[in-house]
Amino acid sequence: MLVRLLYASRAKAPLAITTTDAILDKSRNNNRTNGITGILCYSDDLFIQVLEGGRDPVCQLFNTIVRDDRHVNVRILSFEEISERRFGAWTMGQVNMTKVNPSVLLKYSEKQELNPFACSGHATMALLDELIATASVVSRSS
Incomplete structure (x- = not known):
């Protein structure tokens, strides 16, 4: 089950x-082994990540x-069973949110900032879909 x-x-x-580069490299290697795909969006102090794969590997x-001491305020925004992957092209794609046009952020939030x-x-998730559609996700590796 995905x-x-x-x-x-x-x-x-x-x-x-x-x-950040070391985190992405390690993620790509481990995710390939565990059948996990997704993307990581980051700015100076903020992370948004999507993980897709089998229930047990994703939960593990x-x-x-959550136990990584480099993070605080880890919050699940969405968890769902899926019939197919949306982020299957990336073992861990990346988006540097400081390079995203602020008007795109305003489309999905109250202010021109990622929160x-x-x-x-x-x-x-709609913002992430738009980032995919506008080719903002880099480092395709499957």
């Missing part, structure tokens, strides 16, 4: 680009993420 998990969190401290990975804690999981 599931999709959407969550948001804040970084305990600003992460260097080398740290999420539990690992998944102040909008619905549905709106956040």
Whole structure:
């Protein structure tokens, strides 16, 4: 059974680009082995991530993420059983949200800033769909 998990969190401290790159590299390697796909959107202190795959591997990975001391305020925005993957082209695609046009953010939230804690999981998923449609997701690797 396939599931999709959407969550948001804040970084305990600003992460260097080398740290973010290391997280993405490790994710891509581990996710390929575990059949997990998805994307990671990040800014200075904010993460939004979608994980897709089998229920047990996705839940196990999420539990690992929750225990990672680099995160605080980890919140599930959406969890659902799915019939097909939406983010299947990426073992872990990435979007640097500081490079996204603020008008796109305003379309899905109250202000021209990314704050998944102040909008619905549905709106956040719609934003991610738009980022895919506008080719904002990079590092395709399946």
